[in-house]
């Protein structure tokens with residue numbers, strides 16, 4: 001079992017906590033367990049996607065089988081994780097619009113001959 005703290009590959013079994021196997025790292029001596037606490041991160045992402053699609057928090061809670069206040073907390077966490085300002089885009093100094101010019105020229109020719 002790889003240690004999540006120092007990534008050392010050797011660890012030994014170190015009892016259980018609430019039925020979950022615990023391990024102790026041979027290098028840094030820290031104790032860890034395999035299962036993560038809390039809900040699946042994929043479920044959090046799905047809740048955020050459903051919210052962006054226009055679903056309400058209570059509806060998301062019903063669909064995913066979680067409490068609506070949990071959904072609310074996840075959305076706040078996701079919003080706080082976003083950067084304060086939108087990412088800066090490169091300033092564009094030259095735009096090529098060849099296709100648009102060709103289209104207008106053809107359209108003008110058609111009008112003239114008709």
Ligand SMILES: [Zn+2]
Pocket residue numbers: 003004005006007008025026027028029030
């Ligand atoms: Zn370690």
